[in-house]
Amino acid sequence: MADVTTGALGRLSGETIGRVLDGLVGIGNRFVGTPGEARARAWIRDEMQRLGLANVREEPVEALGYVLGGASLALADTGLALPAVGLQLTASAEVEADAVFLGRPTTVDDIDALVAEGCRVEGRIAVIQTFWPFGFGEHLARLGAAGIVVVSENPDGQVGHYVAQLYPVADPPDFAGRPLGIPGVTVDLRDGQRLLALLTAGRTRLRIRHEAEYPRVTTANVVGEVPGTTLPDELVVVGAHYDTQLDGVGASDNASGIASVLATAERWLERPAARTGVFVAFADEEHGFLGSVAFCRRHREALRAAALMLNFDALAWKHAWGHSLWVDPAIEAEAVRLLTEVGWVPEEVVEASWFPGSDHNPFIDAGVPALWLWRFPPQHPYYHAVGDTLDLIDVPKLVETASAGAHVARAVADDESFALRPSAPVHRWIDFG
Secondary structure, three states, rough: OOOOOOOOOOOHHHHHHHHHHHHHHHHHOOOOOOHHHHHHHHHHHHHHHHHHHHEEEEEEEEEEEEEEEEEEEOOOOOOOEEEOOOEEEEEEEEEEEEEEEEOOOOOOOHHHHHHHHOOOOOOOEEEEEOOOHHHHHHHHHOOOEEEEEOOOOOOOOOOOEEOOOOOOOOOOOOOOOOOOOOOOEEEEEHHHHHHHHHHHHOOOOEEEEEEOOOEEEEEEEEEEEOOOOOOEEEEEEEEEEEOOOOOOOOOOHHHHHHHHHHHHHHHHHEEEHHHHEEEEEEOOOOOOOOOHHHHHHOOOOHHHEEEEEOOOOOOOEEEOOOOOEEHHHHHHHHHHHHHHHOOOOOEEEEEEEOOOOOOOOOHHOOOOOOOEEOOOOOOOOOOOOOOOOOEOOOOHHHHHHOOOHHHHHHHHHOOOOOOOOOOOOOOOOOOOO
């Protein structure tokens, strides 16, 4: 058990974290461009003002909305239909083609290995089983796939709402290259297994339909600050996204992150640090980190004096046991040392630019060393589904994980001898200039 009481901010308030969880989950779904998202944004702004953060404000973010008109999947020869939802950021279109099952890939290399063995993707509907189709959508389009069928891994007949593209994201207002030029749909695990059985039996020709609109919407990040005492122009950023996917209340993803940001700000206010603490609730993470990208563009010059960015996202669901740290190499040694100080010892350390997964990645690309820590594995089984509810949140585990992350951020903010340095990613996905 980590002893986070010894950290720079001590143990964060479980009462505050619980109250914020209840408040955001009580608002309900917070999908980008919806009334629920707007209510959540106002609620977070009010909480920041109530805590006493300085310069609380909303900063506009241009994003793509998503309005599903319909989705279907059927065997072309018999018309047998399987229920489907739209795969977001794919084209609004209908296609009929033979299907090819590409398994449960981990990276695009797994798909390329199948192609090298003679598995043809061009002109076919690619069927993959994954929680993360955004890692494969653009690659499948480049290989000439006619469409995509994702088999959701959520249990209990629930279907996950996923995206075919994530990061990097194109610039607004045109968002060139989005959505993907081919349609896609998602089916639940049980129907996906039925589909695979039919494919194995030779019933390979499918018809998929995805009808959707992608309206331009204006949302906003919510920002508050605690001015630094001796190095006020140098920054430490603590952030989390407040939006959800299309269904559900997003208790883990990401009410848990917003609760951690506000609980960290609450403690930080009790004794301001040498460096300025900037606390951000990011908009529209789910479609490519739009909020954090906009923040990095808007504050490009100020971020040249940022020591660290700490990201809170889906920190600790009830049955997660691992300690996973995704971190930029420029801050890795300090992060591991500081986490180890409070007993939150990373069992997995991942170079964060290898697989862009959350709002820390734009900061790394903008030159700011950043980290994301969470309890993983296993993956939350109801990722992006209606089952991501409060009963699967372990509040003590969440408090422990958030407190460990807050210790890293606050220790860096307090250390006047800490030398600012640029990030050092292996992959830089966006050039912020």
